[in-house]
Amino acid sequence: MKKPKVGIFDFACCEGCQLQLANMGEQVLSLLGSLRVMEWREVMSETWGKKLDIAIVEGSITDPHAVERIQRIRRRASVLIAYGSCATIGGVNGMKNNFVFDEIRKYVYGDSYAFFPTEPTKAVHQVVEVDYFIHGCPVYIPEVVTVLKAALQGIPYYVPDYPVCVECKLNENVCMYDRKVTCLGPVTRAGCNSWCINNGNICYGCRGMVSNPNEKGALDVLAKYGIPTSLVVNKMNMYNKCRELDEP
Amino acid sequence: MEKVVIKDSGYRLKKATILRTKNLTRNEKFFEIALKDGSSLDHEPGQFIMVSLLGIGESPISVCSSPSRRDSFDLCIRAVGKVTRRLHTLKKGDEIGIRGPYGRGFPVNIITGNDLLIIAGGLGIAPLRSLITYVLDNRRDFGKVHILFGCKEPKEMLFSDELEQWSQRTDLHYACTVDRADPEWAGNVGVITTLIPGVDIEPLRTFAAVVGPPVMYTFVIKELLKKGIPKRQILLSFERNMACGNGKCGHCQIQNLYVCQDGPVFNYEQIKNLSEAF
């Protein structure tokens, strides 16, 4: 089997998901053993610019320049993997869509705001077609490995379409609701092995919502704690604001 | 952690070899398969097997050939996901794993000696082909045989050469229809239920065998009941999500019945009150 050619690209993001690859340690070498990395700006000076078998794309699409760039990448990649929440669901960059753009640009850049064009944050699949989704802020390495293997095998990867609670229970964590704190686990799709709750914190919903969340039920549960609705909505939208741009 | 090999495990695979493949339509492919150890599958018409691709997964697939052919069996597979798409890339000589056969097929012992009304919608022809070929192999054991077949478009028609042959036979009655015609289509147009009133049957000695997409059942059953076929003689095969085939994993349950063990073929009397069935 010829080793597939892979490119790693980044858009608006923190590059933490790319870093997760380095965090695999020597394991990354076995992975790299079955592919040929042609482009990876963060750690490589080499460029390639031709056909790729797999493009791994990190980050959200936030300006006109990025739209063109992602379209070019799509055209030369047979398989495109949206990598990390910024890419798969817009992630934290989506919070920008809560604001009036000129206002937020002025707030950040003052009178020079005109230098900094911006448009609504979009997830990658809201601009070009995506073949595989690796959710998470940051991505969860075991899932990365699973998806890359699926991509190499040429079979689909189905993102778990059930909530984080499933994994949380299997890890026998004390439920955050028993600790009287609100947790987004019940509406967030699993796959991270309930990473945050295992470490004593709540789930912030970084992997996006399950396909058919009981949003009303969840809001009811959240609202029980007497937090202003705006904050509850903020909480649900921290990662999931771009969901509004998805076709129903 | 200790580990032992289990000989009797319900998850053990039998090796099988693909003898022949044929593309039936854009999405459906035909496979003739033999067990590697030369033994016979020994299935009943309407039973299914778990087809296994190591490293990818398993899928329940109906056997679509007659049990009277003992040295090999046929599958007809629609490419929809992981296992089935990969199966479509396999060729003659490739190896797969199988488990089974599983479940209860069409009760041939009970049907024998009676008339048959076979109603197939789309891919439903696959399990029914097993019954039809069995009946044709033992034609003298059965009374009148009607075959009604419907699909969405002419180009989705499976086993068209065989359908053509059946339509030529004088010892059975064959009719087919499509939901949407194309320019070359000269036959019936309309849903399959439109064919039922036209068949001439003696309801009390007729068994109806129905397999098709879920939406089809309610309408077809209504027509069959109108014809006066007893509920016990209406046989339906169900498709559900399935992981184990051993009546444990829970995915295929229709209320208190397990499709993989109690089915996939049920008579209407058994399930008429089960609202999850329809």
Added chain:
Amino acid sequence: MKKKDLKIRVEYLTRVEGHGNIVIDVAQGKLETCRLEIVESPRFFEGMLRGRSIFEAQHITSRICGICACGHSLASIQAAEDALGIVPTKQTILLRKLLLHLELLDSHLLHIYLLVAPDLLGVKSFVPLLEGNEDVVRRALRMKKTCNDLCDILVGRHVHPISAIVGGFTKLPRPKDLDAMLDLLAGLRDDMEEATIALKPYFTFPAFERDTEYVGLVSDDGEYPLLTGDVGSTDGVRMTKKEYRNVTNEFVVPHSSAKHSKLSRESYAVGALARFNLNADKLHVRAQHVAAEIGLVPKCINPYMNTAAQLVECVHCLEDAIAIVETLKANPLNYDEEIVVGLNEQRKIPVRAGSGVGAVEVPRGILFHHYEIDDNGIITDANCVIPTNQNTGNIEYDLMKLVPEILDRKDDEIVLAVEMLVRAYDPCISCSAHCLKVDIKR
């Protein structure tokens, strides 16, 4: 000397975090333009923070940068606690120091090995190193992973730490976790020793010098200040962190989505070299040893030596991390301090209106977070000043001095020297473009 024309365009500068371009125009031997452009798409973090609970600030600002997520978290927590009037416990402070050490180690190792080493070994990236120098790459990845595993134990993960929050930690290491950390740190020490020996011969940096002002945390105790202290400079400035705006004096330049800073001179530098220049005497003895061996002496004004200072800091952080874990082992942790706050639904943390500043030495230099909150704990104003922003001006002045000095070289050598200079600062462009805010003067 022949009068030379030269146009350097390094687009999408590689082996740095984030997107930046270098633009240099020389006409007739005269430098006309010299810019480091930050082209990263702005992410408007400070804007997005407004209207959110102060208890979410750390979670959000951590996402400014995956490389120094722990650093952003710590600065953010410090600012939030300052605003809320929370005084962290001793145990919490110790654990945060440990976290910061791991952060510096992790980031410096990544920079030295994956980003700078290829330059020193004369290859394009770490990929060609796999042939012939596989053991180097393996060691680097192993060390990187060890840092990551240490963070996993301490805060759940390195990229966007989970358990470090306003008020303390949601999960505290158990005795067996401390043992595991000590094991990992011991392994890291072995690798580090080998690494220093292996790297030393390659640590020959271009002889380029430019005197500038170095800014970083300073303190009066004996500790190498990373988490706490005042802001000081080699030009003798000393201010409290609350006065940070008088240090950074940010201004917008049109060619960059990052803002520039200046203090006593036209520009200043922050980072490992700045810290070394300010506090070298407070480093762990082992680190001082390494510094002596590679010839790093304060005040060093060769910006390329920032990488050397990073190596020295690695040794310091490792040794101090071991000391901290041993202290933690000797004095059992108080697990009652484990908290979970969420949106503070239990009102466990009293909320008040206020203003808070965090100033933390993260791998690339001093990082400021500043929040204003109302009496419901809602953020009304946020400002983050990132090390790379503070450095960009200085980098441009360095380039302006460097380019004329090396004009007689071949073009690709010039480009490499220029790129290496920029890389030496370990610029984190993703950060710098994410977090800027202009003071609107009215």
Added chain:
Amino acid sequence: MEDTQYVVLKKDRFEEFIAALSSMQKLVAPVAKGFGAYAFEEVTSADPIALNYIPTILPLKKYFMPQRETLLEFTLDRRSHAEAVVEYEPLTIFGAHTCDLAGIQCLNMVFSERPKDYNYLLRKGTITLIGLECNDYCDEYASCHLVHASFPSGGYDLLFTDLGDYFMVHINTVSGDRIVRTAGLCEGAGSAHMNELRSLRDRKRTVFRNEVPIKTKLIPELFDAVFGARVWDNLNERCLACGNCTNVCPTCYCFNIKDELDLTLARGIRYRVWDSCQLEPFARVAGGINFRKERSARQRHRYYRKFRYPVDRFARFFCTGCGRCTRACMADISLKETLSELIKESEERVWKKWL
């Protein structure tokens, strides 16, 4: 009078007994996790064991059918080869409440039914089960009496009953007997002991009452009448479909099967993982049809799998009354309340018919 099936373990020897148990093979017991939650975890001394505990977060099924369990191991080179395996670790469980013992009895029936599941059965053969009787209700969520699980009825090797300064130990199997002998810490039970046990049981009979206003034997009939009840629609509104109620249930055993390759892509395993009928994809098939799309249908299915379907198949309820599903539900869906509502609604119907 002496009963050879009973022995006595003085509390001051408990520590030693636990040490002895843990020296024989891996020992697990209920341990406090804080916030009123408990879990079965490995112990090596009596110290961390919670003798007074409410049902653990996960039930004992986690040892009998692990969350992730290898079924096949295979290689993918030219001559691909697969072998069915079972992995197990001999284990002693100390401190199982009667509800959890009932849960294991349910699972035993399921996995012994043909076609037998040897992964379960082989592993079960390596587990020693020591029960611990509840002298009182654990909390208000329990409904063990309704389903006859508040008193011991077999399914264990040894059963401990706390009688003040000693435990009464019932020896139920040969391997239980072997443990008692090997540990050598128990004494014979005298008639005074037997009397104390009897009076404890008498007292329990006054404490434990049907927690829901229905006669146990009428439950199947109730469920025959309420398939279309409004109660299910109400659950549809509230349920978040998080699967907590089934994952924590001692008698929920649904699973899924998956394949996984190692990084070389040349070797792999087929394994099963817990699944839940409450989750969106559970009954979804190719083509996108979901046979239980509505949360109401999924919740109803759960209740019927506890109180109706197994009555036909195994002649018992698959609810042990442990109360876990209620404790685990953040939408506060309560088993006892649902049952009461169903009873109310069915009565309404009966009344309507009458009027």
